[in-house]
Amino acid sequence: MLTVISAVGAICLIVVLVLIYLIKQHRYWRNHGIPGPKPTLVLGNMGDLYYHKTSELHLIDNWYQEFKNEPYIGYYNLWKPTLLVMDPQLIKALNEVDFDHFTDRPINCGNSNNDAIMHSIFNMRGTLWKLKRQILATLFSPKKLKEYSEVLNHYGSSLLGEIDSYSERCEEIPFEQIAKRHVVRTQSFIMYSLDTSQDEEIFSKLSHLSELFERPPTNTTLKFTFFTAAPRLFKFLGVSTYPRELWDFFSKFTKQLIESRNGANVGRDDLVSLVAQLQKEEVLGTDRIGLRESVGHIFTFFAAGINSNLTALTYIIFQLSRHPKVQEKLRNEVDNVLSGNDYVSYDSVMKMKYLEDVIKETLRMFPLGGILGAGILKRTCTIPYKINEKFTIPKGMDVVFPSYSVHMDPNYFPAPEEFIPERFSDSAKSSPLFMPFGKGPRTCIGIRLAYVSLIIALAQIISNYTILPTPNTDFPVKFDPRSVIIASRPLQRLKVKMQKRQKSSFSNQ
Numbered sequence: 200m201l202t203v204i205s206a207v208g209a210i211c212l213i214v215v216l217v218l219i220y221l222i223k224q225h226r227y228w229r230n231h232g233i234p235g236p237k238p239t240l241v242l243g244n245m246g247d248l249y250y251h252k253t254s255e256l257h258l259i260d261n262w263y264q265e266f267k268n269e270p271y272i273g274y275y276n277l278w279k280p281t282l283l284v285m286d287p288q289l290i291k292a293l294n295e296v297d298f299d300h301f302t303d304r305p306i307n308c309g310n311s312n313n314d315a316i317m318h319s320i321f322n323m324r325g326t327l328w329k330l331k332r333q334i335l336a337t338l339f340s341p342k343k344l345k346e347y348s349e350v351l352n353h354y355g356s357s358l359l360g361e362i363d364s365y366s367e368r369c370e371e372i373p374f375e376q377i378a379k380r381h382v383v384r385t386q387s388f389i390m391y392s393l394d395t396s397q398d399e400e401i402f403s404k405l406s407h408l409s410e411l412f413e414r415p416p417t418n419t420t421l422k423f424t425f426f427t428a429a430p431r432l433f434k435f436l437g438v439s440t441y442p443r444e445l446w447d448f449f450s451k452f453t454k455q456l457i458e459s460r461n462g463a464n465v466g467r468d469d470l471v472s473l474v475a476q477l478q479k480e481e482v483l484g485t486d487r488i489g490l491r492e493s494v495g496h497i498f499t500f501f502a503a504g505i506n507s508n509l510t511a512l513t514y515i516i517f518q519l520s521r522h523p524k525v526q527e528k529l530r531n532e533v534d535n536v537l538s539g540n541d542y543v544s545y546d547s548v549m550k551m552k553y554l555e556d557v558i559k560e561t562l563r564m565f566p567l568g569g570i571l572g573a574g575i576l577k578r579t580c581t582i583p584y585k586i587n588e589k590f591t592i593p594k595g596m597d598v599v600f601p602s603y604s605v606h607m608d609p610n611y612f613p614a615p616e617e618f619i620p621e622r623f624s625d626s627a628k629s630s631p632l633f634m635p636f637g638k639g640p641r642t643c644i645g646i647r648l649a650y651v652s653l654i655i656a657l658a659q660i661i662s663n664y665t666i667l668p669t670p671n672t673d674f675p676v677k678f679d680p681r682s683v684i685i686a687s688r689p690l691q692r693l694k695v696k697m698q699k700r701q702k703s704s705f706s707n708q
């Protein structure tokens with residue numbers, strides 16, 4: 200009886216201590232005189248995300264609108280005080296001039312040894328990150344991009360073939376589905392020199408895992424936020440954010456890819472040969488890497504490219520279907536540059552300036568970076584940073600930048616709801632607050648590959664088809680609240696129709 204009473208007493212004591220801790224934590228911003236949304240006791244300001252009531256972009260945007268005139272506000276990621284920076288000068292300063300205070304991303308995923316993303320450049324910190332970034336950036340040199348252009352053109356023909364089968368029947372195209380095949384194939388060849396069009400099994404597995412990465416089981420949202428709030432506790436418990444299946448597959452896959460290179464020459468340097476080199480020798484003074492980091496790179500460079508390119512491509516096609524005048528202007532540019540060819544050389548890519556503006560305008564309205572997921576557009580303070588006499592950001596505090604809200608703010612982008620690619624045509628006019636690929640030295644490493652991939656696929660499509668809207672997609676598009684990496688992923692599949700153009704009419708359309 201006594202033991203039961205002691206156990207109940209101990210539990211009550213723990214509950215009381217936890218409550219006192221939460222109440223104390225939730226006074227942080229009030230004590231510092233910084234405004235922000237009112238937290239609830241347990242979930243802080245994250246309740247609507249857990250219950251999938253809203254997407255992360257809209258959650259942050261509601262606060263941005265509510266506290267519009269504030270340079271920054273404080274909210275609680277569960278019980279962890281987090282700073283949302285809204286002032287444009289401060290956003291620039293923290294990401295660029297004073298980047299040294301904010302070099303790292305918060306660890307909000309994969310603290311366990313079995314989380315591939317934990318051992319990748321995404322989560323590397325400080326000097327190690329700087330060195331690895333320098334090494335991995337060689338994958339995106341102009342010479343490599345020229346080589347990737349050939350791969351992208353090759354698989355582009357299959358993409359056109361798939362579109363043909365729908366357009367011949369005048370059917371609605373589930374574009375995301377078709378584009379997914381294209382991005383999985385191109386990315387696997389670019390990074391691993393693996394032709395997945397010849398291996399249905401590996402293709403299906405990679406497609407399935409990229410979806411799992413983007414939209415993991417429900418409890419993952421909860422884990423992500425808990426990780427950010429209590430990284431040490433989760434590390435101690437050895438919990439992984441993602442299902443074990445992802446790690447198991449990629450560790451076996453990485454071993455196979457590296458082994459297949461022993462002595463075999465695939466005729467090109469790719470991510471696999473770079474990882475094999477890093478396993479064998481010290482590069483830029485960094486230690487030789489083991490299996491965990493190898494898996495991290497092999498996994499991340501695949502996963503980071505798939506869903507981002509896929510969502511961007513789908514949104515651009517969708518926007519073009521709704522804006523025939525933009526489409527016509529774009530087609531004129533593409534026809535002029537390609538002169539009737541389907542092959543889009545790297546030099547042609549460089550000439551398609553309006554197409555680049557169309558991509559930028561789409562990414563302004565639908566920036567992909569999620570705040571919760573891989574922690575993108577989010578930094579951790581690594582050296583205390585004095586904002587003003589009243590507040591110094593302490594070491595370890597997470598800082599968030601509301602890219603979507605800034606992109607849709609009429610003060611920075613007039614008529615933000617309107618699709619106007621021309622706003623980017625004069626580089627002087629394009630705002631320094633445009634940040635779909637992030638900001639500062641930690642910006643997206645794959646940005647040039649992203650542009651080249653999108654430009655080649657779009658130029659091929661636009662020169663062969665007229666893209667038409669269908670009544671079956673709602674607008675404005677609703678974002679999927681369950682998506683953890685691509686915060687603007689559409690909830691509903693975006694559909695379009697495409698009508699084949701006559702080659703002979705290219706010059707006069």
Ligand code: HEM
Pocket residue numbers: 320321322332499500501503504505507508511562567568575576577634635636637638639641642643644645646648649
């Ligand atoms: C439309 C396509 C893409 C978009 C919109 C996009 C967006 C982003 C954003 C917003 C970030 C975070 C930047 C920051 O924190 O400041 C990021 C980081 C990153 N992206 Fe991309 N990305 C795209 C394509 C790619 C591709 C194709 C790859 C690689 C093949 C890639 C690899 C990465 C990596 C490795 C990082 C982490 C970089 C670091 O921490 O140093 N991304 N991306």
